[in-house]
Amino acid sequence: MPKNLPKITILFAGGASLQLENKEIVSVLESTDVEAWIDEFPELQLIADIDSVFVFPDGKEIATEDWNQLSKEIADRYNTSDGFVVLHPLDSMLYTGSALSFLLGNLAKPVVLTGSPLQPHMKSEKDVEGFMSHYRTLGVRANLINAIQVATMNVPEVTILFGNQLFRANRARKSLSTSFNFFDTDDADVLGTVDFGIKLKDPDKKKPKGNLKLTTLTNPYLALVRIHPDYKQEEFADVLKEKPDGILIHTYLQSGIKENLKPYIQIAHQQGIPVVVFNPFIADITRVKGVYVASDISYEALYAKFIWALSLGKSADEILKFLDRNIANEFAKERRGTQ
Amino acid sequence: MKLFLHFSDDADMDLINNSVSIFKEAGVLVVTNIDEVQAADFSEKELKRLKMTGENMLDKMDAYVIEASYPDPQIGYLLAYAMSQKKPALYLVKKGTKVGPQLKRLPDNIVIREYETENIKEELIGFIRNLEKGFGESVANIKFTLRITPQIERYLTWKAKRKKLSKADFLRERISEDIIAKDEEYKKYLNRK
Numbered sequence: 001m002p003k004n005l006p007k008i009t010i011l012f013a014g015g016a017s018l019q020l021e022n023k024e025i026v027s028v029l030e031s032t033d034v035e036a037w038i039d040e041f042p043e044l045q046l047i048a049d050i051d052s053v054f055v056f057p058d059g060k061e062i063a064t065e066d067w068n069q070l071s072k073e074i075a076d077r078y079n080t081s082d083g084f085v086v087l088h089p090l091d092s093m094l095y096t097g098s099a100l101s102f103l104l105g106n107l108a109k110p111v112v113l114t115g116s117p118l119q120p121h122m123k124s125e126k127d128v129e130g131f132m133s134h135y136r137t138l139g140v141r142a143n144l145i146n147a148i149q150v151a152t153m154n155v156p157e158v159t160i161l162f163g164n165q166l167f168r169a170n171r172a173r174k175s176l177s178t179s180f181n182f183f184d185t186d187d188a189d190v191l192g193t194v195d196f197g198i199k200l201k202d203p204d205k206k207k208p209k210g211n212l213k214l215t216t217l218t219n220p221y222l223a224l225v226r227i228h229p230d231y232k233q234e235e236f237a238d239v240l241k242e243k244p245d246g247i248l249i250h251t252y253l254q255s256g257i258k259e260n261l262k263p264y265i266q267i268a269h270q271q272g273i274p275v276v277v278f279n280p281f282i283a284d285i286t287r288v289k290g291v292y293v294a295s296d297i298s299y300e301a302l303y304a305k306f307i308w309a310l311s312l313g314k315s316a317d318e319i320l321k322f323l324d325r326n327i328a329n330e331f332a333k334e335r336r337g338t339q
Numbered sequence: 340m341k342l343f344l345h346f347s348d349d350a351d352m353d354l355i356n357n358s359v360s361i362f363k364e365a366g367v368l369v370v371t372n373i374d375e376v377q378a379a380d381f382s383e384k385e386l387k388r389l390k391m392t393g394e395n396m397l398d399k400m401d402a403y404v405i406e407a408s409y410p411d412p413q414i415g416y417l418l419a420y421a422m423s424q425k426k427p428a429l430y431l432v433k434k435g436t437k438v439g440p441q442l443k444r445l446p447d448n449i450v451i452r453e454y455e456t457e458n459i460k461e462e463l464i465g466f467i468r469n470l471e472k473g474f475g476e477s478v479a480n481i482k483f484t485l486r487i488t489p490q491i492e493r494y495l496t497w498k499a500k501r502k503k504l505s506k507a508d509f510l511r512e513r514i515s516e517d518i519i520a521k522d523e524e525y526k527k528y529l530n531r532k
Contacts, residue, residue, distance in 0.1 A: 005415070005441075009446050043422035046415040046441055142395060149416040163393025181393035195396040196343055196372055197413045 003308050006046040006082040006152040009036075010144075011073055013055045013096075014062065014089040015115025017122065020141050027058035028060070028087075044191060047148050060093045064307055068217050069094065071103040074111060075214045083110040083151030085144070090182055091117050097169025100305035101158040101328035105213035110155040113169060114147040114162060116140035117182070156207045157328070159191055166192035166200075167269065168302040170330040171198040189332035196299045220245035220310035222303070227251040228229035240264060240271070246319070247275045247308050248303065255281075257288060265291060273315040274309075278302055278324060292320040296332040305330060340470065343400040353404070354456065361463050370400065373415070388404040395420075402427040402470055404463070408436050417531035418442075421449055429466045431459075 016028040028037050031054035032181060032197060037172045044050050056066065074084050088096055099112050104111065115138060123322055147161040158169040163181045171189035175181050192200040192221060223244035225236065251257065257265060268275050269290030276292045278299060287293065294302050302323075309322040326336045342362055342389045346355050355373055361370045398410070403421050407430055408415045421428035422445070430495060438451060445451070450469070454462045487495070498507045506522065 041423070042444075043419035046419045046422070048415075142398075142420075145416070145419050146395070149412075149419075152412060165393070165394050181391065194371065196345075197397075197416060293445055 005045075005047070005049045007080065008050055008083050008085060008148055008151045009074075009077050009081040010050060010148075011055050011084060012037075012059050013070055013071065013086055014064075015093075016058050016087045016140060017116045017118035017120050019118060024166060025118060025120075025122050026210065028054065029057045029059075029120065030054070034262060040146065042264065043145065047145070048082075048152055048228060050148075051077070053077070057120075058089075060089070062089060062096055064099075065100040065219055066302075067096060067103060071100055071214060072216075073268070074100075074104060075212055075329045078109065078212050081109070081286070083153075083155075084112065085147045085151050086111065086113045087140070087144070088113050088115045090117060090162075093171070094172055094174070094183075094298070094300040095304055097158055097172065098301040098330070099217075099308065101301075101330065102305055102307070102308040103215050103217070104158065105215060105327075106208045106210055106309065108156045108207040108209075109328055110153065111152045111158045112147040112166075113149045113158070113160045114140070114143040116143070125198045131205050139268065143167045145234060146194050146198060150192065153200060154196065154203055154205055154207070155200065156205060157191075161194075162186045164194040165190055166194070166198070168329060170304070170328055171298065171332075173298055173300075176229045186332065189329075196338060215308060217307060218279045218311040218313070220307060222306055225249045227253060227258065231258065233258075233264060236261050236264045240268060240273075243271075246306055247273060248306055249277045250299065251277055251279050256293060262288065269316070272316045272322075274306075276302065276320075281299060290316065290320075292323050294323065296335045297330055301330045340366075340401050340467070341368045341370065341399065342402050342404055343397060344369055344404045344406075345413060345417055346371065346372055346373055347408045347409040347414070349409040350406050354459065357457065358404070358406075358463060361460050362467070367466060367467060370396075397426075398424065400426065402429070402466075404429045404431065404466065406431050408433040415441075419447075420448060423444060427466075427470055429462070429463065 012028050012034060018037065018040060019025050020040065026037065029032055034052050034054050038052055040051065048262055053073055055070055056062065056124060066273070072087065075209060093113050093115060100111060118139070149159055150159065150166055155166070160167045160169045160172050160183055162183050164182070166183065167185045168181055168189040172183045172185045175184035190201070192198055221242070221244045223239045223242060223246070224263055225247060226241060226248060249257070256279065265275055265288055276294055278294045280295060280299065297305070305323060305327065309319045312319070312322065314322065329336055344358060344362070349408070349508070356372065359369050359371060363475055403417055403426060405414055405417050405428060417530065418428065418430065425448055428449045430442070430449060431454055434453045434455050436453070442451060450466065452462050483518055494504045499506045506511070
């Protein structure tokens, strides 16, 4: 056992609901709950010198403005901690994980998100009946130990640890299969596996040099448009009236944009509003001036990146250029090259 | 019984091979971090299933043996995992190795033992015996599927009800008291080890 254990900070940002041996479910709802919760995990002291910070209560619905607070808590402790574990609700983990990968620029230390499949409204054995048999050993206890161990290793990026896999956070997606693993990703973005210990694919990954570069979001208004067969141009006109800072269009169309919307897109361009069209399945969408077409990135990562890019205080054209640039390995491997 | 043996990169190969042989001779299935695939008792199908379900292979082991004479960041993790999942673990260090203060308050399922090359067999076999005894209390934690005929099922249901036991408890009792306790050949086998 090494004499000096690495210092790891656990940030409580929801997702800490834990089933005790007596089957009672305990959650972290305020800062005073943290100490008792940590006391349930004496084994963590064998892996790291643990510091803990209460950020949000379990059950909080995480929103964009919360990303600023979370990234600031990490930045404030960046020079005194060797790694960070964020306990976070599973449902919004892909958004927060993606956002942190853009907000924490030049990151040279591990930031590992994990969480409990249990919800704070679950109080007793009856509430979780059938639920934990579905997730079996994937409760927060095993996830936390695995995440803490990853946070002591050479993983200089934002990741998600759930079950037996370590994912690049901005490349992860909700698993569509009937398996118990909550998340999934392309093979290239599985950074490690948990079997008889944690095995990293690239244990010698090069760390970036220099200081952490924290971006603060300015809470821009990003209008979201979902195109469906009956979508009317008037609906888009209404979106423009709201004067958004950016428009993100999620389309099913191979051509990307409906013909009848093109004049309105032109208006958006004239008004300096950056427009992004997202279709995850088709890369060859008809290009329109003032529109960035995204297909080789997840929706959650694109959303977080768009909010981040809008906060940089740049012109619409510059924002679209930023969105096209690989910032935190958020694009599919074929697109980002060898990184 | 399935054991996971962990050795640091600096561990002596003879010690590793010797330990694996001792366990195998004792009829224990062994997986090591040195050569997992070769020693593992997992089929490709089982490995694929585990990957899909998100389970940790450590959960499939009955106990861990950790050789901890050399610094290795995996050791703390394995101990922590053993603690959290309440898995029996043997923490082995060469005689004279300093044990860190974090290990002063370990739960009963983790045993720290010093060894010398000559007495390693004694320590390993002792650990298996303790496992079989359930570290002082009989803990039936190994899952085993047994298919039975309707006739046996009828009998078990009737007998277990009369004895006021579950069918599984009744069977466990019969195996311990009537089969193992009376098997002289098995007793001789244990004494030879």
